[in-house]
Every structure is written in C-alpha cells, then in structure tokens.
Amino acid sequence: MNFSNPVVFVLAPASLLLGGYLLVRCIGLAKRMIFPAVKIRFAASAEPFAFHLPQPGRYAVNVVIPPMKLLIGVAxxxxxxxxxxxxxxxxxxxxxxxxxxxxxxxxxxxxRSMPLGRFDCAQAGDFTLTCLNPETIRDEYQLEVAPVVPVLKLVPLILATLVAAHMTIGGLVISLICLFGQA
Structure with a gap:
C-alpha cells in the first residue's frame, strides 16, 4: 500500500474520527442495555410484589444469580x-x-440475569407480580423486572462495535505511519 498517496492522508484521519464517534455511540448503547434505566429487583416469594413501571414497553422477568455460582441448576x-x-x-x-x-x-x-419470560406493558403504572411456584427458585436468587433486550438488536450492535473499533485503530495506525513517513 502506498502511504504517500494524498487520499490516504485524508481517509486515515477521517476513519479515525468516524470510528471513534461510532465507537462512543455503540458503547453508550451497550451500556444502556447492560444497565437499563428500569431495573427492579426483589426476592422470589409466595407473596405478591408491587412495583411501578415508568414507561410502557416489553419487559422481562429475570432470575438474578449471585456471582461465583458454578452450578446454577435449571429448576x-x-x-x-x-x-x-x-x-x-x-x-x-x-x-x-x-x-x-x-x-x-x-x-x-x-x-447474572437470565430471562425467564416476558410481558407487554401498554401504559405506565403500578403492577403486581406473583411467583406461583416460588419453591423452584433458590433462596439466594432474586427476581428482576427489566426491559427486554432483543437478540436482533444486540447482534448488530456487537458487529457495529467491532467495525468501529477496527476503523479507529486502523485509522490511528495508518495516520501515524503517514505522519512519520515510515512507508
């Protein structure tokens, strides 16, 4: 590749800047998926749990498994x-x-939050969740209500993050090579 070409002098920094911008956006979206704004945790018990959902949408009921649990079971x-x-x-x-x-x-x-099921919330408000068979969930586990993370949204985000990281690193390396004239 000819690093002394004037087009490379323009494309490499542009790739660096565009890749950096996209990488920051992708990391922000991933952060919102991993740490959702609405996340309600509570113990699984026979008595109903009342909670408030501030916005409509599709929500998942997750089981939250504590760290360092190698044998988690499937009940x-x-x-x-x-x-x-x-x-x-x-x-x-x-x-x-x-x-x-x-x-x-x-x-x-x-x-670790593993989804057990989902429900659709048509409007914001107060809700009650009852576990009909709480004996299937271990005592040290918790339940969580959080927005659903669709697989069809997660996979493109991962691919976009990889492309943005490659654009950023590649643009930086080629820009440095062009800048110092080590072609």
Missing part, C-alpha cells in the same frame, strides 16, 4: 408468574423456558 426455568395491573387486570406472561435466543446480562458485580 427456575419452570417458574410461573402472574402479573396484574393496579386495577386487577391480568397481563399476558409468556414463559421462555430454556429458549435459545435470549440475552443474558451480567453486571459489574458479577450478578
């Missing part, structure tokens, strides 16, 4: 839930079971 996949609004209107809950295309999240403390 929690058979947990059943009933979700009702403040006006005692039931919401449809769809269990994932051991679905292949679900997104697990792990936070910085090492807690």
């Amino acid at each position: 929690h996949f058979s947990a059943r839930f009933a979700i009702t609004t403040a006006a005692a209107q039931p919401l449809t809950y769809r269990s994932y079971g051991r679905a292949l295309f679900t997104v697990d999240r792990t936070d910085m403390a090492g807690k």
Whole structure:
C-alpha cells in the first residue's frame, strides 16, 4: 500500500474520527442495555410484589444469580408468574423456558440475569407480580423486572462495535505511519 498517496492522508484521519464517534455511540448503547434505566429487583416469594413501571414497553422477568455460582441448576426455568395491573387486570406472561435466543446480562458485580419470560406493558403504572411456584427458585436468587433486550438488536450492535473499533485503530495506525513517513 502506498502511504504517500494524498487520499490516504485524508481517509486515515477521517476513519479515525468516524470510528471513534461510532465507537462512543455503540458503547453508550451497550451500556444502556447492560444497565437499563428500569431495573427492579426483589426476592422470589409466595407473596405478591408491587412495583411501578415508568414507561410502557416489553419487559422481562429475570432470575438474578449471585456471582461465583458454578452450578446454577435449571429448576427456575419452570417458574410461573402472574402479573396484574393496579386495577386487577391480568397481563399476558409468556414463559421462555430454556429458549435459545435470549440475552443474558451480567453486571459489574458479577450478578447474572437470565430471562425467564416476558410481558407487554401498554401504559405506565403500578403492577403486581406473583411467583406461583416460588419453591423452584433458590433462596439466594432474586427476581428482576427489566426491559427486554432483543437478540436482533444486540447482534448488530456487537458487529457495529467491532467495525468501529477496527476503523479507529486502523485509522490511528495508518495516520501515524503517514505522519512519520515510515512507508
């Protein structure tokens, strides 16, 4: 490759800047997926848990597994839930079971969130979640209500992050080579 070409002098820094911008945007989107604004954690128990959702959308009921649990078991996949609004209107809950295309999240403390199922919230408000068979979830585990992270949104984000990182690093390296004339 001819690094003394004037086009390379323009494309390399442009790739560096555009890649850096895209990388910052991708990392921001990934942060919002890993650390959602709405995340409600509570213990799995037989009594109903009341919570407030500030915005409509699709939400997942996750089991939160503490860090350093090597043998996690699979009984929690058979947990059943009933979700009702403040006006005692039931919401449809769809269990994932051991679905292949679900997104697990792990936070910085090492807690792993695995989705058990989802429900659609048509409007913001107060809701009640009841675990119908809490004995299937271990005592040290927690439950969490958080927005669903769709696989079809996560995969392009990962690919865009990789492309942006390559653009940034490649643009930096080629810009330095052109700047110091080591062709």
